[in-house]
Amino acid sequence: MSLNYADKVSFSETIAEFMKQNKNELKNAGFTVESRIGEQEDKNKEYIKQDAIQEKLKAEVVKQTKLALDALDDAYKFASSNTDAMVGVLGKDTALAKRLRKLREQMHHNSKKEE
Secondary structure (H helix, E strand, O other): OOOOHHHHHHHHHHHHHHHHHOHHHHHHOOOOHHHHHHHHHHHHHHHHHHHHHHHHHHHHHHHHHHHHHHHHHHHHHHHHHHHHHHHHHHOOOOHHHHHHHHHHHHHHHHHHHHO
């Protein structure tokens, strides 16, 4: 059985608290409780620190994804405008203009297949 993230957090915190509350009994039984409490608390602080870093990075990924998608939309719109301008300059019935229109049609046709 594998524990999930929340279960591991709860267990780690519960054990640290258990050792603190039962320090004397554990010490009398021969368990080196003082150093282990400190080490457990340090490990708990470390996962809290690393989790905060991870959450910050997740937010950065969302932000960066939006920037990347916006840049792609900008590039696509510019390519589309360039296509319109080239067709306009070449004349819509020329061979090159037909190739350009065919490229655009293929892109639209391919995107409909994916839907």
